Amino acid sequence: MKLIILDDYDKASEWAAKYIRNRILHFNPGPGRFFTLGLPTGGTPLGCYKKLIEYFKKGELSFKYVKTFNMDEYCVFHELVKAEISHLDMNTKDYHSFMWNNFFKHIDIRAENAHILDGNAVDLQAECDAFEEKIKAVGGIELFVGGIGPDGHIAFNEPGSSLASRTRVKTLALDTILANARFFDGDLSKVPTMALTVGVATVMDAKEVMILITGAHKAFALYKAIEEGVNHMWTVSAFQQHPQTLFVCDEDATLELRVKTVKYFKGEFLLW
């Protein structure tokens, strides 16, 4: 594992974006040779997306030959609820909208190359299985970028999720629902209770994994993920067993780590 510690959120976002950019450029994608990228949603990757858009606008990077696979999506299938929440900020309630507004609409990616699970599919498990097939069909994911929840979850693989899990339908933890209520007028009845998510093993299949962690509220999860053992209660800990993992964080996210750990990786970083 490499632990990259930057001073603050902006620097961490920039570092992560540069890494993604350089990986794509080094791979040199072209017709028939796509760079496959796994993508997260949420507050953490926003700065990284902004930077990537900047590099695109400057002409340094193109997404024409990049295929993306998002980690998860909410299920909102009741028409009544759909109507009730249609006035809400689309970015928070629908990951399709989040990706469109914060990333896709600003770059040159083609729609057929952007894959997001469809939370409105009639047969949800079939949708999940098809997603796994799509990943297989493109030869797997080069770089999977993810975040971490305060409870240590990767995507919606919440505490107790099998570390051998694949893309599937998940019932959301009460914690997650309560945390999300603020995006749904504070009305618990409107918050989605189910979501489609890639499994821990799905992400483990990627050639390389990069986890973005910023903010003091994620510090305990980071501690559990890298200083304690592999444990299904903190599913990000699974990546201790991945040969190519990168954790990118800011100073605040290291607050629960041992001084020794931080010094070790900072020293390594200087050499890197």
Added chain:
Amino acid sequence: MPSNKSVSDAPITQFINCRILRDHRLQRDDLWVREGKILNPEKLFFDEEGFADLQVDCGDGILAPGFIDVQINGGYGVDFSQAADDISGGMALVAKKILEHGVTSFCPTLVTSPPHIYHKVRATDRVLVSVQVLPQVSVDDGGPGGAGVLGVHLEGPFISREKRGAHPERYLCSLAGGGLKDLLEVYGSLDNVAIVTLAPEIPGSLEVVRQLKERGITVSLGHSVADLSQAEQAVQHGATFITHLFNAMLPFHHRDPGIVGLLTSDQVPENRTIFYGMIADGIHTNPAALRIAHRAHPAGLVLVTDAITAMGLPPGRHTLGQQDIEIEGLHAYVAGTKTLSGSIATMDMCVRHFQQASGCSLEAALEAASLHPAQLLGISHRKGTLNYGTDADFVLLDDELSVRATYIAGHQVWRK
């Protein structure tokens, strides 16, 4: 570049490098158009896997919904109230010219006129046909030929004698208690009529208001000496507009605010908005009065030009309805008097002046000329906004709110 849409083969245009007026804010975002309507690019991306065929660079300009003028009497030598041989030709000329002012839809206004102006005999192809003017004015969406006609605004003749302004006294009418029948006798037809301005103190007018409202015609109060209570009754019967606030009505008085009092009346039915026309040419209303009205009821302010024949013409003597008028600079008077006869300011001038005089945001100034008139006419689901699915009628402006280009159904119909 091949298009990739499963829903439609029509070309998609993406307007980039612009700030669009959406959700009451100027937002840096692109505007997408297909088949004359504003397109949702997110749906296009995810549902159709589509993309733009053509990108238009807007040079960092502002894209606002096209302006809607609900009170315009003519212009460029054309007088809608004159017994012209070619009514539709005259309207077409004005419709084409006002594209330069950012107006994409309008209500041609007929002032108080004798019945034969509303009915008219016209020779077509050697056959003498008794034709009624009003059905001839067809409602249309506009295009490269000119701004769209939303319907006629009939201002008078059921108005007050004392407050007739420039309207000719001899053609004023009262109501015989027959409701809409009385109107049809004068107008001949109510087809293609969008707005009727009348004075609610005229006996029998409340029933007319109710019936007009039932027909879907907007009723406006104006050229009237009504007190607040009479005005409120008219509102309760269905009136929703005030014709050029402050002008041709009793002045605001603190013990009887008159029609002006409707702006803050508590007798207005719930969920109903009272709109009021404002001629913001710097002449018809003192900026301080404009600010009082705006601050009292910003959501109801509708910018109108009330432009007359002489708009667009050089200074001198011209004809409006049945009377002669005199142009001096930006002022137009009833010839030989100091009574204002109408305005010659253009809509974009009004938007700029309103913004400067009131100090309101650019968004508020633009909405007073687009969203509010659309809401007044009950067409805001189609016009007056840049929401997905609405008609792609919009205007490209610079930061000073000068018009650079005008678009109808997504096509450029005028450019500076």
